[in-house]
Amino acid sequence: xxxxxxxxxxxxxxxxxxxxxxxxxxxxxxxxxxxxxxxxxxxxxxxxxxxxxxxxxxxxxxxxxxxxxxxxxxxxxxxxxxxxxxxxxxxxxxxxxxxxxxxxxxxxxxxxxxxxxxxxxxxxxxxxxxxxxxxxxxxxxxxxxxxxxxxxxxxxxxxxxxxxxxxxxxxxxxxxxxxxxxxxxxxxxxxxxxxxxxxxxxxxxxxxxxxxxxxxxxxxxxxxxxxxxxxxxxxxxxxxxxxxxxxxxxxxxxxxxxxxxxxxxxxxxxxxxxxxxxxxxxxxxxxxxxxxxxxxxxxxxxxxxxxxxxxxxxxxxxxxxxxxxxxxxxxxxxxxxxxxxxxxxxxxxxxxxxxxxxxxxxxxxxxxxxxxxxxxxxxxxxxxxxxxxxxxxxx
Amino acid sequence: xxxxxxxxxxxxxxxxxxxxxxxxxxxxxxxxxxxxxxxxxxxxxxxxxxxxxxxxxxxxxxxxxxxxxxxxxxxxxxxxxxxxxxxxxxxxxxxxxxxxxxxxxxxxxxxxxxxxxxxxxxxxxxxxxxxxxxxxxxxxxxxxxxxxxxxxxxxxxxxxxxxxxxxxxxxxxxxxxxxxxxxxxxxxxxxxxxxxxxxxxxxxxxxxxxxxxxxxxxxxxxxxxxxxxxxxxxxxxxxxxxxxxxxxxxxxxxxxxxxxxxxxxxxxxxxxxxxxxxxxxxxxxxxxxxxxxxxxxxxxxxxxxxxxxxxxxxxxxxxxxxxxxxxxxxxxxxxxxxxxxxxxxxxxxxxxxxxxxxxxxxxxxxxxxxxxxxxxxxxxxxxxxxxxxxxxxxx
Numbered sequence: 158x159x160x161x162x163x164x165x166x167x168x169x170x171x172x173x174x175x176x177x178x179x180x181x182x183x184x185x186x187x188x189x190x191x192x193x194x195x196x197x198x199x200x201x202x203x204x205x206x207x208x209x210x211x212x213x214x215x216x217x218x219x220x221x222x223x224x225x226x227x228x229x230x231x232x233x234x235x236x237x238x239x240x241x242x243x244x245x246x247x248x249x250x251x252x253x254x255x256x257x258x259x260x261x262x263x264x265x266x267x268x269x270x271x272x273x274x275x276x277x278x279x280x281x282x283x284x285x286x287x288x289x290x291x292x293x294x295x296x297x298x299x300x301x302x303x304x305x306x307x308x309x310x311x312x313x314x315x316x317x318x319x320x321x322x323x324x325x326x327x328x329x330x331x332x333x334x335x336x337x338x339x340x341x342x343x344x345x346x347x348x349x350x351x352x353x354x355x356x357x358x359x360x361x362x363x364x365x366x367x368x369x370x371x372x373x374x375x376x377x378x379x380x381x382x383x384x385x386x387x388x389x390x391x392x393x394x395x396x397x398x399x400x401x402x403x404x405x406x407x408x409x410x411x412x413x414x415x416x417x418x419x420x421x422x423x424x425x426x427x428x429x430x431x432x433x434x435x436x437x438x439x440x441x442x443x444x445x446x447x448x449x450x451x452x453x454x455x456x457x458x459x460x461x462x463x464x465x466x467x468x469x470x471x472x473x474x475x476x477x478x479x480x481x482x483x484x485x486x487x488x489x490x491x492x493x494x495x496x497x498x499x500x501x502x503x504x505x506x507x508x509x510x511x512x513x514x515x516x517x518x519x520x521x522x523x524x525x526x527x528x529x530x531x532x533x534x535x536x537x538x539x540x541x542x543x544x545x546x547x548x549x550x551x552x
Numbered sequence: 553x554x555x556x557x558x559x560x561x562x563x564x565x566x567x568x569x570x571x572x573x574x575x576x577x578x579x580x581x582x583x584x585x586x587x588x589x590x591x592x593x594x595x596x597x598x599x600x601x602x603x604x605x606x607x608x609x610x611x612x613x614x615x616x617x618x619x620x621x622x623x624x625x626x627x628x629x630x631x632x633x634x635x636x637x638x639x640x641x642x643x644x645x646x647x648x649x650x651x652x653x654x655x656x657x658x659x660x661x662x663x664x665x666x667x668x669x670x671x672x673x674x675x676x677x678x679x680x681x682x683x684x685x686x687x688x689x690x691x692x693x694x695x696x697x698x699x700x701x702x703x704x705x706x707x708x709x710x711x712x713x714x715x716x717x718x719x720x721x722x723x724x725x726x727x728x729x730x731x732x733x734x735x736x737x738x739x740x741x742x743x744x745x746x747x748x749x750x751x752x753x754x755x756x757x758x759x760x761x762x763x764x765x766x767x768x769x770x771x772x773x774x775x776x777x778x779x780x781x782x783x784x785x786x787x788x789x790x791x792x793x794x795x796x797x798x799x800x801x802x803x804x805x806x807x808x809x810x811x812x813x814x815x816x817x818x819x820x821x822x823x824x825x826x827x828x829x830x831x832x833x834x835x836x837x838x839x840x841x842x843x844x845x846x847x848x849x850x851x852x853x854x855x856x857x858x859x860x861x862x863x864x865x866x867x868x869x870x871x872x873x874x875x876x877x878x879x880x881x882x883x884x885x886x887x888x889x890x891x892x893x894x895x896x897x898x899x900x901x902x903x904x905x906x907x908x909x910x911x912x913x914x915x916x917x918x919x920x921x922x923x924x925x926x927x928x929x930x931x932x933x934x935x936x937x938x939x940x941x942x943x944x945x946x947x
Contacts, residue, residue: 237895269866377867377870380870465942475664477599502629
């Protein structure tokens, strides 16, 4: 993880509340200054977790001021008790931080179907308040991990007219149960730019579609996915009056933060030994490109072939054809070598290709030859360790 | 595999033609008597194999008389050369067996993207003709295997009015790349009942939907799936004039043959240690039930949990909710123990449930509580051996 920059006015803290085993960081808070704007997207899984329902409701009512995030327990499938528990610790937090209950947004990640040790959470807020600091991004990135092997975070800075800079910092967690759907695993991205709610909402939507909605580890949409974009508006730079070039620069950096975090989740995918980019171009529609790309990115046969570093393009062809879109002009490239061209195998040196496949980062590219739409999806291979991690998750 | 009964008039043969390693059976033929009817369904994968295209075309033109089936090479992704090769050996077979080329139906299964050793196939027809026998079903079931660990076949007999009996015999292959879509892996089912083409086509369609279209190993739809139902009409019993009870009995047995073969494919699923039945009831539509059941049956997280014999129902809940259907009245049962009831965990003895999960055959049942539609889908767990088999497939 790169060095994380503070965002003026945003204070963070993390602690070991006792949800996970003793002394493991598992609870974090992010406090926003009063003038902040916040935009949030949540999972579309209809069996979504209690904190997702509560956060969605709180967020729609009142400007949010405090994010409470726990790992080790998803508080999903926990019914009315799960909702009551969530509201209970939000209420406690609001008392400690002198806010309204609706100004507190709860987020959880971890095992599904177990009740939260709600008192341990409530009892931790005083301690967390005492430890609030602007430079605690790294600690919070660590506290929200579950099967992640490393924390995920990034900062970007842009100087406007040689004057004061705008800063963007984002953190995320996620390694398994990854195929976000119009939302994402837990990700928290903040900037100090002065921006209105509408613009912030648009930026969140656009960037999610090009980052967290372009990744998959195992095709699973979590019950707890959430992505939050926050702005303190503490910078003197107003988004709405930035000149074209500055606005483009800012949007470009913000996009880089989203994509970096999304890719970090894939790179840390459960058991992953490869980072695979699936590019589909020449599609008649975005939807077609998406469907074909995800069919390949989620194919266990393609993923095991890449784990074996075997350029078995027949499985890519089969996964593409499974979508029932027209494959008559299809070209398939593996690591930029054309292996299949319009209904027949292409001649290539298999040893050269096997050599290229030894790299950690590999590219599968399909040209459907039917149109101008394209997408990029990022995924992992499927290894013994994915089975190991998920067979032993609760044991 | 049960003992397989002959169908009067249908002769079969198998040999080692040299497609696979030396001396492995890899080529089979099934010859039908002139008065036979044959109904066939093929994969809907748009990147379908050359033999699928040729068989589809031949089948629609002329009554089929000879099925040629090879394993070890799928002849898929092989373009015009693959089609030319297929027609070439169909022509050779038609000469040896004194038929029209269009009366020969080709079927292939095995690795994708390699050209067939077409001369080895053509050179084998004389030998195959010399070895034709009515009791060769077992040999053919073995010759069509790829990653299958055992041959799959079954016979059923029904006596009508205490007189002559009707016989049904079916064989199939398949272990990986299994989620047939309105078609199936290779399956060949024959009966001697006197039946017209329309009735035979209806029987094929109905039975496929309740058998091969209800299974998945890895969510992959093959380029080469095909299912063939044949009738020699050599029996004196006419399907169209059977009384209601006899017709029901015959249809019931035929259904049993389809389901037995479909289940055999799942039981032999690559790396499978469990046979999992996913039942979804209480759905508003068949489509809803299907979507929810397949979301669970293809979930790598559910499958690894069952491999670990861990009743981690949170993953079932998440896979159900991922479909975005209403889960507010959902009940989940694992091995008939209710683990989740309408938005909250149900109390149960986890040790009792773990004990039940040690069995090879386990049931996941969901009641969506929204309607009267239900489906059953059969699937496997996901084990280390699935990765091993598919990582080492071409090495």
